[in-house]
Each structure stands twice: as structure tokens, then as C-alpha cells.
Amino acid sequence: MIQKHHRNRQSLCPLGQSAALTETASNSNSQRGSALIAALWVSIALSVLISSMIFSARTDIALVRNAKEQARAEAAIDGAINLAITSLPQARNVIGRDGPTVIQNYLIGDLAVEVTISDEGGKIDLNAAPEALLLLFFDRASALTAGDPGEARQLTDALLDWRDTNNIARLMGAEKADYRRADYSYSPRNAPLTNLAELKGLLGMREELYRKIEPLVTLHSQQRGFDPDLAPPELLSVLMGGDFVEDENNDTVLPLALQRFRTRSRRQVFHIETKVSRKKLVSIITVK
Ligand SMILES: [Ca+2]
Numbered sequence: 001m002i003q004k005h006h007r008n009r010q011s012l013c014p015l016g017q018s019a020a021l022t023e024t025a026s027n028s029n030s031q032r033g034s035a036l037i038a039a040l041w042v043s044i045a046l047s048v049l050i051s052s053m054i055f056s057a058r059t060d061i062a063l064v065r066n067a068k069e070q071a072r073a074e075a076a077i078d079g080a081i082n083l084a085i086t087s088l089p090q091a092r093n094v095i096g097r098d099g100p101t102v103i104q105n106y107l108i109g110d111l112a113v114e115v116t117i118s119d120e121g122g123k124i125d126l127n128a129a130p131e132a133l134l135l136l137f138f139d140r141a142s143a144l145t146a147g148d149p150g151e152a153r154q155l156t157d158a159l160l161d162w163r164d165t166n167n168i169a170r171l172m173g174a175e176k177a178d179y180r181r182a183d184y185s186y187s188p189r190n191a192p193l194t195n196l197a198e199l200k201g202l203l204g205m206r207e208e209l210y211r212k213i214e215p216l217v218t219l220h221s222q223q224r225g226f227d228p229d230l231a232p233p234e235l236l237s238v239l240m241g242g243d244f245v246e247d248e249n250n251d252t253v254l255p256l257a258l259q260r261f262r263t264r265s266r267r268q269v270f271h272i273e274t275k276v277s278r279k280k281l282v283s284i285i286t287v288k
Pocket of ligand 1: 162166175
């Protein structure tokens with residue numbers, strides 16, 4: 001548009017005057033053009049600035065809204081957990097009767113909180129389980145996640161080395177020197193595990209295998225075996241390599257190889273899991 005304006009001005013001037021006028025006009029047009037261009041750039045810059053300010057403000061509002069929702073959800077979860085704790089004396093007598101978990105639903109404000117209570121006695125205690133149970137468990141879980149044939153033996157030894165007090169590695173195990181050789185920044189605890197994340201840190205532990213077994217183990221039952229009537233179905237499925245059956249009393253039937261690991265839970269440690277969601281708003285339409 002600016003170039004077109006220059007051409008029009010030149011065609012109207014007599015020949016002798018054309019140079020100076022053209023130069024002046026050209027300068028004038030050039031300045032105007034520059035000013036226009038500069039103004040255009042300022043305008044673009046301003047619009048970018050305004051856009052970014054609007055975007056920034058919107059982001060801030062969204063962040064504040066998210067933080068507020070998060071705080072509300074956390075408060076609702078805390079409230080639901082406290083309610084679930086007060087219901088534990090009743091729940092402990094019900095858990096295992098019709099299934100390994102008890103589900104309670106609470107409505108707090110407009111938030112629905114689903115609470116699942118389970119007994120840790122149904123899981124395998126990594127600190128208390130004997131070698132034979134750990135080997136069996138790792139063996140089945142490893143096979144289900146396409147692990148190497150020797151993986152179960154290696155992980156069992158690594159776990160036993162992690163929790164025993166000495167620094168003498170078992171045949172397939174790993175102690176401080178082995179972790180150092182493998183460039184790990186830590187060593188075995190040489191004491192009972194205090195956090196399930198330590199299982200993930202075992203030398204040779206695969207991510208896929210860890211994800212498979214983490215929900216099925218505990219550090220709190222303090223029992224050598226597990227209570228099959230309180231066990232997560234997934235644990236029974238892993239240990240038995242597929243489906244499992246119950247007898248006429250709804251007691252889980254364990255194969256011979258697993259019967260020696262059957263224990264009765266002390267019903268003292270419970271796992272409470274929560275899931276919070278916004279209550280669905282339902283429109284009420286009155287038809288006259
Ligand atoms: Ca050790």
C-alpha cells in the first residue's frame with residue numbers, strides 16, 4: 001500500500017520539479033511509511049503484549065481455580081477418611097465376608113468420595129514372608145510379565161539381601177558392592193524395608209514387574225503368609241496362575257503348594273483408598 005502511494009505522487013509532478021519534490025515527497029512518504037510501519041509494529045507488539053497478558057490472566061485464574069478445587073477435594077478426602085476410620089470397628093467384621101474389600105460412599109458438599117477399605121493381612125509382607133513364598137510369588141509374577149527364567153531367583157535373593165543385616169551376598173543376590181559395581185547411588189538397607197519404593201530400587205527390578213506386584217504386597221501385616229479370604233483377587237490370580245475357586249463357605253481353595261502360606265489376619269492394619277469425583281448434577285423437569 002505504501003509503494004502504490006509513492007507512484008501516484010511522482011506521476012503528478014512537472015518534469016523540472018520532479019526531483020526535489022519527489023525527494024521531499026519521497027522523504028515525507030518514507031517517514032510516513034516508516035511511521036506507519038513503526039506504528040504497525042507498535043500495534044502488533046501491543047496486541048501481542050495484550051494477548052499475552054490476557055492469556056497470563058486466564059492461566060492465573062485457571063491455576064487459582066485448580067488450587068481451590070484441589071484444596072476442596074483434599075478436605076473432602078480427609079473428611080471421608082476420618083469417617084471411614086470411625087467405621088473400622090464395624091468394617092473389620094464385614095471385610096472378607098462377601099469380598100476382600102468394603103466400599104463406603106460419602107457425599108461431602110458436591111463431592112462424592114468412594115472409600116475402599118481392605119485388610120493388609122491379605123497381602124504378602126515383604127519383610128516377613130519366607131524365601132519359599134517370595135520365590136513362588138516372584139516366579140509367577142515374572143512369568144506374567146515376560147521376565148527372564150532366572151529373574152525370580154535373582155529378585156528373591158536381592159530382597160533377602162536387602163533386608164538381612166549382613167553384607168554377604170547370596171548366590172544370585174546383591175549387597176553393597178554389587179550396587180556400587182552397577183553404579184547405583186545407594187546400598188541395601190540391611191534392615192526391614194520401611195517404604196514400598198525400596199522394592200522398586202532392588203537391583204534388577206523391572207518397572208513392569210514392579211507395577212504388577214506393588215499393589216499386592218505390604219510392609220504391615222507382619223505375617224509369614226497371607227489370608228486368602230482377604231487377598232486382592234489379583235494376588236490369588238498371580239499365585240495360582242489364573243482363576244481361583246471358593247468352597248461352600250466362601251473360603252478360597254488354595255492349591256497344595258500354597259496351603260502352608262495360609263494365615264489368618266490379625267485384622268489390625270487396614271488400607272484405605274479414596275476416589276473423589278464431582279457429584280453429577282441432575283436437572284429436574286416438572287411436567288404439568
Ligand atoms: Ca544385607
